[in-house]
Amino acid sequence: MSSKVKKRTLIHDIARHLDVSIATVSLVLNGKAKQSRISDALAQRVLAYVEEVGYKPNHLAKSLRTGKTHVIGLVVEDISNPFFATVAWLIEKQAFERGYRIIYCSTDNDTSKAKELISMFQDRHVDGYIIVPSEGLEEQISTILHENIPVVLFDRYLPELPTNYIVVDGAKGMYEATQHLLDQGFSNIAFVTTDSKQTQMEARLEGYVQALQEHNRPQRIKRVDTTHSENILAEIHSFIRENRDCDAIIFSTNYLSIYGLEVITQQKLRIPEDLAVVSYDDHDLFRLYTPAITVIAQPIENIAKNVIDILLNELKHQTDRQTTAHQTVVLPTSLIVRQSSVRSEVQLPESTK
Amino acid sequence: MSSKVKKRTLIHDIARHLDVSIATVSLVLNGKAKQSRISDALAQRVLAYVEEVGYKPNHLAKSLRTGKTHVIGLVVEDISNPFFATVAWLIEKQAFERGYRIIYCSTDNDTSKAKELISMFQDRHVDGYIIVPSEGLEEQISTILHENIPVVLFDRYLPELPTNYIVVDGAKGMYEATQHLLDQGFSNIAFVTTDSKQTQMEARLEGYVQALQEHNRPQRIKRVDTTHSENILAEIHSFIRENRDCDAIIFSTNYLSIYGLEVITQQKLRIPEDLAVVSYDDHDLFRLYTPAITVIAQPIENIAKNVIDILLNELKHQTDRQTTAHQTVVLPTSLIVRQSSVRSEVQLPESTK
């Protein structure tokens, strides 16, 4: 009963078999045959044999030697959130085509977990970072920058930190959504957001506030404590109950909307007759809900494309991360009007996407 | 303008600073101080200094040397599917506590992509695999087994392959769901599934068929071609249209149900009056939908726990993967009855979870 554990082929084995030196094999494998003036014939022989035995270089050894892992660390808030999942998927696809692998992790918006994850990526010697930063990550990210490793933030940024980032204009998006509700004749518009001070949340709030101020309408703002998820439902519940005179409500994230819809169902309120609803971020649920929910959608493909382009570009051109100007991109959102925010079905345009 | 790129501290630096040998530092760091009879005092000094300068060993070098990466590769069908996302999250949490890291990827049920991903994990020298296998992966997984690396499958298995696996009893679950519909007085029950021959899909179908046969009821089965997602909606659309005499419909996966609900909404059918609905897998959408959708739920925590326990156990006890018996676990599903499948609201039990 022999346990045949297959041993991997080494570069040494293939060199010996072909009776050439290890260096020759390595050079050919790394596309440096030409510049080392290795004959095409030999290069072909090497390639053919490598293919035949299915030789795969040991990445660990290679990385140890070159200092490059060709891995990008992606830190998002919650990979099971469709927004982040889709962006991550698009980024991964792009990166893969260009020879990079992505490893991703969720922070659940927990700073200490985020620190741990970034630290783990440092351990793994990732070549670059894509981070959706929770608050208090300035120092850690600063450290990365000091090691001259490229970083791109998205969804939000850290105002103190001169880094590349891609965000959307959430203030404008929310302004438009609020304006839309006012246009529809809703006059008491409530706003449910998180207690977070992150840039993207503050921007969304600001858009709401500005639109209301311009129309001299009262603000009804609820900042939900999201650190204790077991209480979210109850908090929204009492907020909606205490504001029965509101005729419209905006949720600043997709998951708050999902909780919100649950509460609205429980309280047997009709949408939009009793309460019009608008959510930030699109979602299967919002398209399919009856009535369909109006949303402020983010340009997901565009976000992903910008993120990966900027990162790969930095990876290619080793510049000094501390003196070079960083790139910042602000993309527009788009309002998708559905039944949940219109006064009567007649007024609903066909473009519910 | 000097670009101060911080250099990492090496084990060598810390040894020199403390005026001890590299080996001493390494031994202390790996908890082998005692067995090497290194004085507690020295061990403490080392630990203290390591802490002070924040020294982190280079994992690449460590792995190259030891042959262990402490990384587990997790290959699922689609990480943005809440079922897989939750299982992955639970697995990651467990693994993290026991010193292992998870890197995950989605196959989108594409065998060639799955092969690529597994191959990438091999490149990265993961210590073990957790795989939701798409069809045709036998050979590749076989190769892993030959290298004596632990593998655990879940959600489905490959009948040809003697491996560890965790699955649920989908046949029984579907049998119960069908039985429930019959009990409620629905008599023409349609079944929408994929064209996949994977074990879990076949089992679900089997449960449906068996229940109907026992009651001499006709079967109405639609196998949707899921490889072209742009056609799924249309396929379900015509199936439902052509089977207007059906009074109930079961979807064999959560994403088919989501498409199904969209179609049902479009056709302005009322649930459950015109068509009762049952889905496999629970989902936010199903809880919140009006009416709430009855589901066959999987024991997610239990699946995750079994998967990681078996894998970590194998990782601990290096056995011969080719001769040792493998472990197989079959877990029960549970039927969560909601409004979408009951004849009148009165009959709905309070336990909608």
Next chain:
DNA sequence: ATGAAAGCGCTAACAA
């Protein structure tokens, strides 16, 4: 109780 030194598999500068 501690140190020297041999690798893990690979790359690339330098020699020939």
Next chain:
DNA sequence: TTGTTAGCGCTTTCAT
């Protein structure tokens, strides 16, 4: 054109 060789940073045996 091709081969030799010195590391990349770490673990661990063996000698002291």
